[in-house]
Amino acid sequence: MIGAAREHLNQVRAADGRVDDESVWRAYVALNNAACEYDELLRTRFDEVTPFDVEPLEFEDLDVEWEQTVADEAVEPDPEPTLISVRQRRDYLVPSVAALLRAAEHARDQVLDPEADDLPVQGIGDAVLELLHAGDGTLRCLEVPELTPLDGMVVVNDVLDGMDVAHVPPGQENDAFSVVDEDSVLGRLDERSFHVERGGIEEVAGSDK
Secondary structure, three states, rough: OOOHHHEEEHHHHHHHOOOOOOHHHHHHHHHOOOOOHHHHHHHHHHHOOOOOOOOOOOOHHHHHHHHHHHHOOOOOOOOOOOOOOOOEEEEEEEEEEHHHHHHHHHHHHHHHOOOOOOOOOOOHHHHHHHHHHHOOOOOHHHHOOOEEEEEEEHHHHHHHHOOOHHOOOOOHHHHOOOOOOOOOEEEEEEOOOOOEEEEEEEEOOOOOO
8 A cells, every 4th residue: 555655655656746647546556456455454354444435436437438538549569679678776774684584475375376386485586576477577566664774776777688587597586687888767766764773773764655
């Protein structure tokens, strides 16, 4: 729900006052439904309630109109399509490895995976991958109490060659994120954390994203 609220704020800012922005509506529906889900989980697990009074919403009616608009405004592709690479890094503080492993085990229990084995989650790497698998695969899945988000960055590059993941051998994964001098930067987004550490003492500081 926190992730959905952040995304809704991002879309509202990006819309810059446009009341008919479709992205704002989608983010609004996602936030509404996340609040419904959180309210239901809180009620069933702890018999507590939230101050929200919301009902689930659907995208369908708007989707039909939006898809028609997209079809009406379709354009011919460029003769030479542009190849880009979107790279994202966000650092996390792990206050307790044991707590993170428990959260990953719980996340795995919530999602049916026919190919999963019965081995326990082994280490931080496995735990993070389990959280991503249980969610939608984005960094939003890592917004759990067991991980404290630190600074991050998103960079968009114009690249000459695409990645062939089948030819990334074990031990050379970092090479897949490398770019050459000819791969120019098209855009960059900095994510500033509210969490800082100074001299081993944890503090919370306000900052803009």
